[in-house]
Amino acid sequence: MNIADLIDLLLQHSPALIVAVPLLGAFITPLISRLNDKVRNVFVILTLGLTASLVFLLASDVFTGNIHTYIFGSQDLTLPVVRILFEVDAMSAFMIIISVILSLFAVIYSWSFMKENTGLDKYYTLILLMTAGMLGMELTGDLFNFFVFLEITSISSAALVAFWTNKAKSVEAGFKYIVISTIGALFILFSIALFYGQYNALNMAMIASALQYTFLDKIALVLLIAALAMKAGVVPMHMWLPDAYGKAPSSVTILLVGATQASLYGVFRVCFTIYGGTINLSSISIGWILVILGIITMLLGVAMAIIQTDFKRLIAFGAVAEIGYMLLGIGTGLAVMLNPEMTATGLVAMKGGIFHIMNDALDVGLLFLVAGGIYYATKETSLNKLGGLARNMKYTTVFFIIGLLAASGMPPMNGFASKLLIYESTYQLNPILSIIAVLSSIMLLAIFVKVFHSVFLGPALPKYENVKEIPKSMLIAMGAITTIIIILGLFPELIINNIVEPATNALVNYGGYVREVIPSFTGGA
Amino acid sequence: MFPLEPLLKTFQTGSGFWNPVIWVVAIIVAFLIAVILRGFGKKEYKEKTGQTQAFLSGNPEYEKEQMHIKSSNIYWGFTESLKWVFDSIKKMHTGNVSDYSLWFVVVMAILFIVLIIGENLMGAI
Numbered sequence: 001m002n003i004a005d006l007i008d009l010l011l012q013h014s015p016a017l018i019v020a021v022p023l024l025g026a027f028i029t030p031l032i033s034r035l036n037d038k039v040r041n042v043f044v045i046l047t048l049g050l051t052a053s054l055v056f057l058l059a060s061d062v063f064t065g066n067i068h069t070y071i072f073g074s075q076d077l078t079l080p081v082v083r084i085l086f087e088v089d090a091m092s093a094f095m096i097i098i099s100v101i102l103s104l105f106a107v108i109y110s111w112s113f114m115k116e117n118t119g120l121d122k123y124y125t126l127i128l129l130m131t132a133g134m135l136g137m138e139l140t141g142d143l144f145n146f147f148v149f150l151e152i153t154s155i156s157s158a159a160l161v162a163f164w165t166n167k168a169k170s171v172e173a174g175f176k177y178i179v180i181s182t183i184g185a186l187f188i189l190f191s192i193a194l195f196y197g198q199y200n201a202l203n204m205a206m207i208a209s210a211l212q213y214t215f216l217d218k219i220a221l222v223l224l225i226a227a228l229a230m231k232a233g234v235v236p237m238h239m240w241l242p243d244a245y246g247k248a249p250s251s252v253t254i255l256l257v258g259a260t261q262a263s264l265y266g267v268f269r270v271c272f273t274i275y276g277g278t279i280n281l282s283s284i285s286i287g288w289i290l291v292i293l294g295i296i297t298m299l300l301g302v303a304m305a306i307i308q309t310d311f312k313r314l315i316a317f318g319a320v321a322e323i324g325y326m327l328l329g330i331g332t333g334l335a336v337m338l339n340p341e342m343t344a345t346g347l348v349a350m351k352g353g354i355f356h357i358m359n360d361a362l363d364v365g366l367l368f369l370v371a372g373g374i375y376y377a378t379k380e381t382s383l384n385k386l387g388g389l390a391r392n393m394k395y396t397t398v399f400f401i402i403g404l405l406a407a408s409g410m411p412p413m414n415g416f417a418s419k420l421l422i423y424e425s426t427y428q429l430n431p432i433l434s435i436i437a438v439l440s441s442i443m444l445l446a447i448f449v450k451v452f453h454s455v456f457l458g459p460a461l462p463k464y465e466n467v468k469e470i471p472k473s474m475l476i477a478m479g480a481i482t483t484i485i486i487i488l489g490l491f492p493e494l495i496i497n498n499i500v501e502p503a504t505n506a507l508v509n510y511g512g513y514v515r516e517v518i519p520s521f522t523g524g525a
Numbered sequence: 526m527f528p529l530e531p532l533l534k535t536f537q538t539g540s541g542f543w544n545p546v547i548w549v550v551a552i553i554v555a556f557l558i559a560v561i562l563r564g565f566g567k568k569e570y571k572e573k574t575g576q577t578q579a580f581l582s583g584n585p586e587y588e589k590e591q592m593h594i595k596s597s598n599i600y601w602g603f604t605e606s607l608k609w610v611f612d613s614i615k616k617m618h619t620g621n622v623s624d625y626s627l628w629f630v631v632v633m634a635i636l637f638i639v640l641i642i643g644e645n646l647m648g649a650i
Contacts, residue, residue, distance in 0.1 A: 176622045179622050180622065180625055180626070180629075183629060184629070187633075215641070218640055218644075222640055226629060226633040229632070230629050230632075236617065237625070237628050237629050239618055239620075239624070239628065240622075243620070285644060289640075309596050345539065348538065383595075383597075384595045387590075411545065411548055412548045412549055412552075421539075450599045450600065453599060454594075454595070454596035458594065459589040459592050459593055461590055461593065463590075490545050492536045492543070493534045493536040
């Protein structure tokens with residue numbers, strides 16, 4: 001077998017391997033941990049490195065227009081047997097790239113950040129499980145399987161949020177997270193039962209092709225949107241998010257950003273793929289619901305962020321506001337879908353919303369890592385007690401400046417490019433929406449400038465005289481994210497044409513997704 | 526050789542355009558001009574002399590920790606004037622997981638009204 005054949009074989013089995021590698025790695029980690037801590041850390045990084053390679057291999061093929069399906073069980077789709085089907089289109093590929101990048105940088109960062117902690121075999125096992133769960137949610141084409149991966153992600157996330165068991169608030173945040181996750185998951189399971197009862201199918205493409213938009217389908221839609229939106233941290237169901245983000249170790253928080261985005265992906269998959277064929281009054285209603293939720297999310301996120309005095313909790317509310325932009329972009333796309341004169345506007349809005357998923361993950365992720373670095377160096381998260389750290393932590397300061405500019409959507413950073421698309425397109429739907437979005441960005445900038453002043457500027461405080469720059473593994477993770485942010489910011493056209501546009505087209509083209517499983521299907525574009 | 530053209534392309538947004546590379550070049554040029562102008566300044570500054578001490582109209586200088594403006598004081602005027610807004614949204618965040626679940630039920634009810642009852646009413650009209 002030559003290298004080309006091996007790559008073909010890997011490509012063919014990559015949808016399964018992308019989930020299998022971290023899952024297997026998770027169960028091997030406790031064993032390897034018995035050998036040596038360093039060996040275990042290297043093993044986890046290599047496991048995620050291998051997963052990332054498989055993700056990029058699969059994504060490079062999917063972005064050329066191919067949809068990959070991978071069937072576990074009977075290959076004959078007409079047979080009524082139990083099977084699971086993974087279906088990877090450009091939107092799924094886009095999401096798995098984000099998840100794997102976040103996971104890889106989280107474990108690199110963890111090397112130094114978590115080294116003082118005990119129970120790290122469990123920590124790394126949970127990180128790998130969580131990664132497998134997120135990737136599974138984004139790869140699967142089966143709704144029940146989506147629920148299973150959602151549960152894997154939720155349970156491992158809750159355990160990681162409460163990882164610092166010596167801190168009561170961390171345990172409380174973990175408890176809140178698992179309660180909220182379970183409530184959401186139960187309603188998702190109920191909606192799956194409604195589909196199965198009506199159509200005898202669990203596969204998303206099969207359900208989409210058979211969907212009649214009955215009364216029960218409408219109930220299922222309400223349950224799915226509400227439950228997944230709660231998991232994504234949409235206002236007013238966001239309250240678990242600052243608790244969890246604020247109290248989890250920073251290396252876990254960056255993964256939680258990926259987990260919330262996987263839930264957001266679920267909302268988009270439900271609206272565009274499962275209900276893609278019912279483009280009538282519902283798409284306008286759902287579109288406007290997403291737009292309104294997006295606007296409320298933005299406004300409440302920034303309003304709460306401005307009064308926070310805890311570093312991580314403040315960034316968490318900033319992250320809530322950022323989710324609003326994604327909802328606004330995608331919601332605008334849905335709301336104008338039926339209007340032929342505004343199709344181009346809708347696509348621009350969706351491109352902005354989808355591009356912002358990637359930008360938010362990197363920008364907010366970087367800010368959380370900086371907050372973790374500050375905590376590592378000072379053991380303090382209160383903004384009222386910090387100050388003057390730019391003298392001692394030069395690299396961290398630079399990373400924070402880049403993160404704050406990017407998250408606030410300042411040119412020439414990546415956040416600006418995606419927000420520009422959202423501003424312009426939403427302006428054509430309703431100028432007030434665009435004005436609110438710009439206002440929220442200005443407030444985000446003001447909030448992060450406040451953090452910058454509180455933490456890094458001001459006179460050198462005597463109690464932080466001996467504070468030193470954080471270890472290299474943490475700087476490497478932050479530096480790598482910063483580099484990607486700068487590249488995305490400087491060359492947005494390149495990213496949008498090659499990654500974002502195929503993802504947008506895949507999401508809109510529900511017919512293509514369904515036909516990959518049911519070739520005889522004639523609906524959709 | 527790696528093609529530079531795709532990297533330098535202007536990003537078309539539908540109704541506008543954006544070229545970050547030109548923006549960066551403009552910032553660098555502005556920075557260079559600032560550095561050149563700075564070079565024309567007087568070079569009489571001496572470190573660790575009275576020139577570097579804060580002048581507080583003859584008042585004693587506070588301890589360093591007292592000199593630093595705390596996070597809670599930044600935007601104080603803004604948050605104080607909109608206190609009623611911030612107080613009301615703070616009240617929402619009770620920290621009680623039962624209330625979190627209640628908000629989920631509220632949103633679900635609103636979605637139910639809009640998507641099911643609303644559409645049926647619209648359809649009837």
